[in-house]
Structures are given as C-alpha cells and as structure tokens.
Amino acid sequence: MINKSIIIIPTFNESENIELIINKIISIDDSNDVLVVDDNSPDGTSEIVKNQINIHDNRVFLIKRDKKSGLGSAYKAGFKWALENNYSYIFEMDADMSHDPYEIKNFKIQLTQNKYDVVVGSRYIDGVSVVNWPLSRIFLSYFANLYVRIITSMPIKDATSGFIGYTKNALSSIELSEIKFNGYAFQIEMKFKLWKKNFKLKEHQIIFVNRKLGKSKMNHKIIFEAIFGVIKLKINSFFK
Ligand SMILES: Nc1nc2c(ncn2[C@@H]2O[C@H](COP(=O)(O)OP(=O)(O)O)[C@@H](O)[C@H]2O)c(=O)[nH]1
Numbered sequence: 001m002i003n004k005s006i007i008i009i010p011t012f013n014e015s016e017n018i019e020l021i022i023n024k025i026i027s028i029d030d031s032n033d034v035l036v037v038d039d040n041s042p043d044g045t046s047e048i049v050k051n052q053i054n055i056h057d058n059r060v061f062l063i064k065r066d067k068k069s070g071l072g073s074a075y076k077a078g079f080k081w082a083l084e085n086n087y088s089y090i091f092e093m094d095a096d097m098s099h100d101p102y103e104i105k106n107f108k109i110q111l112t113q114n115k116y117d118v119v120v121g122s123r124y125i126d127g128v129s130v131v132n133w134p135l136s137r138i139f140l141s142y143f144a145n146l147y148v149r150i151i152t153s154m155p156i157k158d159a160t161s162g163f164i165g166y167t168k169n170a171l172s173s174i175e176l177s178e179i180k181f182n183g184y185a186f187q188i189e190m191k192f193k194l195w196k197k198n199f200k201l202k203e204h205q206i207i208f209v210n211r212k213l214g215k216s217k218m219n220h221k222i223i224f225e226a227i228f229g230v231i232k233l234k235i236n237s238f239f240k
Pocket residue numbers: 009010011012013014037038039068069070071074093094095096098211215216217218
C-alpha cells in the first residue's frame with residue numbers, strides 16, 4: 001500500500017484562499033489528501049470546501065465545528081482524524097498561501113529518505129525569510145522565537161511555525177488531551193514535547209509570504225498565551 005499523506009488546514013474565514021490552496025496541494029502529488037478543519041466560518045468557507053469534496057472524490061475532507069475555538073483545538077481534531085484514518089505522514093499548514101505547497105515534497109524527503117520524525121518549515125534559519133510582513137510583525141515573531149529558545153533551550157529557530165510535517169509514529173506519541181495551548185503556544189508546545197521525547201526534528205528553510213487575501217486572526221490573547229505558556233512549559237517539564 002502506498003504511504004498516504006494528509007495536509008491539515010485549519011480555517012476561519014478563508015473563503016478567498018481555500019479553493020486555490022486545496023487545488024495546489026492535490027495537483028502537486030497524488031498521494032496528498034487534504035483535511036480542512038473549519039470553525040463555522042461566517043464567510044462560507046465550508047461551502048467551498050464541500051464543493052471541492054464533490055469535485056475531488058475521496059481526496060478532500062472536512063471537519064466542521066460549531067464555533068471558533070482556536071487553532072490548537074482545530075489541529076487536535078485534525079490529528080485525531082488523521083491517525084484514525086491511517087495516514088503515514090501528517091502535515092499542517094495555513095490556508096492563506098503564506099506556506100508554499102511545493103515545499104511539502106521537500107518535507108516528505110526529510111521524513112522518508114532522511115528519516116527525521118518532524119520537519120519544521122522555518123523562517124529564521126539563515127536571517128529572516130519573510131516577505132511582505134510589516135516590520136513590527138517580523139520583530140514580534142523573531143524575538144518571540146529567540147525568547148522561546150532562551151527559556152526552553154530547544155534548538156529550533158522557528159518554534160512558532162505552523163508549517164510542519166510529522167510521521168505517524170511521532171504524532172501518535174503525543175497525548176493530545178495533554179496539549180493545553182491553543183494559539184502560537186500550541187505550535188511551541190508540540191515541538192517542545194516531541195523534542196523532549198527525543199524525536200529527531202529537522203528545520204527546513206521556507207520563504208513565508210504574507211497573505212494577500214483575508215485577514216490575520218492573530219491577537220493579543222494569543223501573544224500573552226505564548227509568553228506565559230513558554231515559562232509554564234519549561235517549569236512543567238521539570239516534573240515529568
Ligand atoms: N479552525 C480554525 N482555524 C483558525 C483559527 N484561528 C486561525 N485559524 C487559521 O489558522 C491559520 C493561521 O492563521 P492566520 O490568521 O493566518 O495567522 P498569522 O499567519 O499568524 O497571521 C489560517 O489558516 C487561519 O484561517 C481558529 O480559531 N479556528
């Protein structure tokens with residue numbers, strides 16, 4: 001049996017982006033399926049996904065939740081579904097075209113040929129590979145990642161990245177109910193727990209391009225969760 005991959009995309013109001021990203025992903029590689037986890041977006045994102053499900057039989061899937069409940073909880077629902085449906089490689093990426101779907105094949109090479117357990121699409125391996133973000137947002141993200149590295153000593157330069165590939169083995173080792181954070185801190189927590197379990201993490205350079213369509217869902221609550229969450233993660237790890 002061919003090793004199947006699933007690309008999980010959380011969405012909230014991504015009606016302008018979702019069709020394009022789905023089409024790119026499934027046209028690049030026919031072992032890639034797509035799972036969208038939509039939080040009842042008022043702009044009708046899920047209707048567009050349903051239409052894509054009709055066009056691309058058995059390659060596109062949708063989990064529709066009642067209300068906006070955060071990125072982390074969307075991913076947890078997606079991960080559970082992916083593991084139950086026996087995918088060998090599980091990827092996460094944003095809907096807004098900030099992450100280039102062509103990179104997925106490079107991520108796969110790292111997981112299959114180079115035997116890494118987790119691949120992290122990284123903006124900060126060599127300087128800053130971010131296009132069209134306001135300087136304020138680059139500073140926030142860059143220093144947030146520096147802060148994470150200092151507090152946790154995890155050797156990852158882009159811990160808040162949301163463009164990730166996991167092997168089934170690595171992902172299934174995580175007790176999803178024990179993942180507590182929901183915003184950027186969710187991304188940090190996943191990497192931190194996998195690193196602590198001695199899985200092999202590989203950072204792979206990507207170019208992150210700011211969205212052209214739709215709006216960012218980043219807010220202060222998400223930033224505060226990350227700032228205090230990192231300290232909490234570190235302290236909790238002493239008791240494990
Ligand atoms: N299902 C779901 N998706 C979300 C939620 N918040 C953000 N997203 C999605 O997560 C991805 C990243 O969010 P985005 O606003 O682009 O964050 P930014 O790139 O850091 O500004 C996008 O695909 C969003 O639609 C949420 O509460 N629920």
